[in-house]
Amino acid sequence: MVRRKAAVDPLFDDFVRAHAPILLRTAVLITGDRGHAEDLVQTTLLRTAGRWSVAAASPKAYAFRVLINLGRDRARRLRRRIPEDLSGTMEMPFLSPAGVDETATVLDRQLLTSALAELTAAQREVVVLRFLGDLSVAETATVLRISEGAVKSTTAKATARLKLLLTDEPLPPEVHSDY
Numbered sequence: 001m002v003r004r005k006a007a008v009d010p011l012f013d014d015f016v017r018a019h020a021p022i023l024l025r026t027a028v029l030i031t032g033d034r035g036h037a038e039d040l041v042q043t044t045l046l047r048t049a050g051r052w053s054v055a056a057a058s059p060k061a062y063a064f065r066v067l068i069n070l071g072r073d074r075a076r077r078l079r080r081r082i083p084e085d086l087s088g089t090m091e092m093p094f095l096s097p098a099g100v101d102e103t104a105t106v107l108d109r110q111l112l113t114s115a116l117a118e119l120t121a122a123q124r125e126v127v128v129l130r131f132l133g134d135l136s137v138a139e140t141a142t143v144l145r146i147s148e149g150a151v152k153s154t155t156a157k158a159t160a161r162l163k164l165l166l167t168d169e170p171l172p173p174e175v176h177s178d179y
Helices: 010-031 034-050 059-079 102-118 121-132 137-144 148-166
Strands: none
Touching (some): 010 121, 034 059, 059 137, 121 148
């Protein structure tokens, strides 16, 4: 039996060319592993292509939703396994513009990915979608299936935590209460 290659909508091709890099960066930051991120993006694009008639109305939001769901599924599977040490393995596939100090860029990237790894999974998802994925509050809420208020409060908490993690000043001592 010979299988015929299904016709691909040119709009889907355009979508993939425009958004595959941002989907990959998002997946790397969510999973912490480039190999798993590439697998998630491939699966995301396959599922988006398979449901293109539905996804075409808002393909970016649809693809991010699929990616987040796949990332959460992966996280659930990993929780059942013996934990792996992922420290220092979060690499980000960014290309530096000409004239930029590569060493400083690598150090900044390493500092940022280490800080992102310190956030909760929910905070990391919101920050990555809002600031790297360039989604609005409403789009992020739709993708994550949470309220816009939850997106705003999670963003505020995550950015406050990142600010503490990314400053050169020592973190303030934690206040504990007996109450």
